[in-house]
Amino acid sequence: MRLLRAVPRAVRRDYAASLLSQWFVLGIGLFLFYVVARRGGAAGFAYYQIARGVVSSFQPLAMIGLGQGLHRYLPRTSTGTERLARQAFGIQAVVTVGLTLLGIALGPQVSRLLGLHGGTLAVAAIMVMLIGNCLCSTAVAALRGSHQVARANTISAVGFGLTPILAVPAAGPVEHFLLAQGAGMILVAAWGTFTVRHRSPAPPAPAWSRSEPTLRTLMGYGLRRLPGDMALPALFTYPTVAVAVALPGGPEAGFVGFASSAVTLICSLFGTLTPVLLPRLSRLFQHGAVADGPDPTRSMLLRLPLYAALLAAVAAAFVASVAPTLVTGFLGPEFTGAIGVLRLGVLPAIPFAVFYAARPTLDALLDRPVISRLLLACLALQVAVTHVAQLTLPAPHAAVLALGVAATVLGAGAHHLVVRALRP
Numbered sequence: 001m002r003l004l005r006a007v008p009r010a011v012r013r014d015y016a017a018s019l020l021s022q023w024f025v026l027g028i029g030l031f032l033f034y035v036v037a038r039r040g041g042a043a044g045f046a047y048y049q050i051a052r053g054v055v056s057s058f059q060p061l062a063m064i065g066l067g068q069g070l071h072r073y074l075p076r077t078s079t080g081t082e083r084l085a086r087q088a089f090g091i092q093a094v095v096t097v098g099l100t101l102l103g104i105a106l107g108p109q110v111s112r113l114l115g116l117h118g119g120t121l122a123v124a125a126i127m128v129m130l131i132g133n134c135l136c137s138t139a140v141a142a143l144r145g146s147h148q149v150a151r152a153n154t155i156s157a158v159g160f161g162l163t164p165i166l167a168v169p170a171a172g173p174v175e176h177f178l179l180a181q182g183a184g185m186i187l188v189a190a191w192g193t194f195t196v197r198h199r200s201p202a203p204p205a206p207a208w209s210r211s212e213p214t215l216r217t218l219m220g221y222g223l224r225r226l227p228g229d230m231a232l233p234a235l236f237t238y239p240t241v242a243v244a245v246a247l248p249g250g251p252e253a254g255f256v257g258f259a260s261s262a263v264t265l266i267c268s269l270f271g272t273l274t275p276v277l278l279p280r281l282s283r284l285f286q287h288g289a290v291a292d293g294p295d296p297t298r299s300m301l302l303r304l305p306l307y308a309a310l311l312a313a314v315a316a317a318f319v320a321s322v323a324p325t326l327v328t329g330f331l332g333p334e335f336t337g338a339i340g341v342l343r344l345g346v347l348p349a350i351p352f353a354v355f356y357a358a359r360p361t362l363d364a365l366l367d368r369p370v371i372s373r374l375l376l377a378c379l380a381l382q383v384a385v386t387h388v389a390q391l392t393l394p395a396p397h398a399a400v401l402a403l404g405v406a407a408t409v410l411g412a413g414a415h416h417l418v419v420r421a422l423r424p
Contacts, residue, residue, distance in 0.1 A: 021153040028161040042251040044174040049257030053237035060229040065222015067141040073213035074145025081198035085142035089193040100127035115248030125178035132185025139192035155192035228372025231379040239399035246395040255338035259345025266349040270356035305357040312353035345400045351411030358414040365421045382406035
């Protein structure tokens with residue numbers, strides 16, 4: 001609590017507003033499970049989960065690090081804020097449209113690879129949804145980088161939350177719903193990008209931030225961190241894709257995706273710690289404000305991952321205890337097979353919480369891409385464990401087990417790095 005009280009009031013306000021917006025989007029996502037399950041049945045629900053998994057897995061690659069670059073360099077602009085934001089939006093549009101055309105050209109092959117029965121139309125709908133997600137994420141990053149936090153939260157809530165809800169009445173099959181959702185998100189992203197304005201931060205900008213960053217600088221920064229950005233969401237989405245490939249057309253992929261979404265919901269509280277604590281910690285460590293000896297901030301940072309694990313354990317236990325109600329309430333009584341998968345699949349939220357609570361400290365202290373290497377190693381471990389476990393376990397349980405193993409190694413590794421980094 002001492003560390004949180006040390007954060008300026010404006011930062012705490014932005015954290016609360018951002019968390020509220022994020023939870024709103026996640027809540028809408030859970031409600032969409034209910035809608036798609038009712039309208040699309042087991043097959044449509046499985047396709048929707050596969051689509052979400054593909055978009056989450058490929059979005060970091062499609063964004064080529066633009067989100068991180070905008071967060072880092074847009075605050076350093078003085079006269080070129082709007083120009084740089086729109087350049088990034090244009091590059092993002094070119095990249096995602098190119099990927100979409102490639103996906104459509106390879107539609108039959110991609111459809112078979114993912115176990116889809118809709119052919120090229122099913123692949124095209126997923127790719128349009130990818131365009132909308134990437135452009136909305138770019139717009140939100142540009143608004144945050146220009147210190148327009150309230151507008152960024154609005155664009156996020158409208159693009160990722162309200163747009164899918166408005167697309168439901170206008171669509172019939174799940175493919176049409178994804179197409180309408182993607183088109184709406186593109187419009188919202190354009191609106192957000194063209195409202196970016198330069199707003200100077202409250203404190204005077206340091207000398208190193210006065211040089212105008214270029215698009216090349218922005219992209220170079222993000223690309224160097226791209227491997228880790230790709231590996232983290234892949235940890236959550238690979239279980240769904242692995243089950244979909246092992247059991248084409250079956251509802252089991254949707255069961256695993258629902259469990260992964262529950263983990264994401266729990267971890268959303270801890271994932272928001274990075275944008276809140278990282279700027280503060282960077283200043284503290286840069287100016288030597290943390291003493292070499294006993295220090296309350298250092299002690300709090302060491303305990304923070306353990307506190308996060310405790311809170312996540314309480315949340316996971318609650319979800320496991322009400323799993324039958326959640327499954328039958330959100331998905332329907334015909335999805336009772338998801339209850340056991342949800343109870344097991346929510347447990348990885350505990351080590352993931354440790355990682356998210358440790359990450360701000362590691363980002364502030366370490367210049368080497370240690371986090372990216374750790375994430376890549378855990379993803380490789382997850383893939384290996386999944387294939388080995390499928391030899392003896394049902395595909396859904398093998399995928400959940402592999403996720404738990406990878407998350408445990410990730411959390412333990414991150415905590416170990418924090419202890420080493422904070423050692424006096």
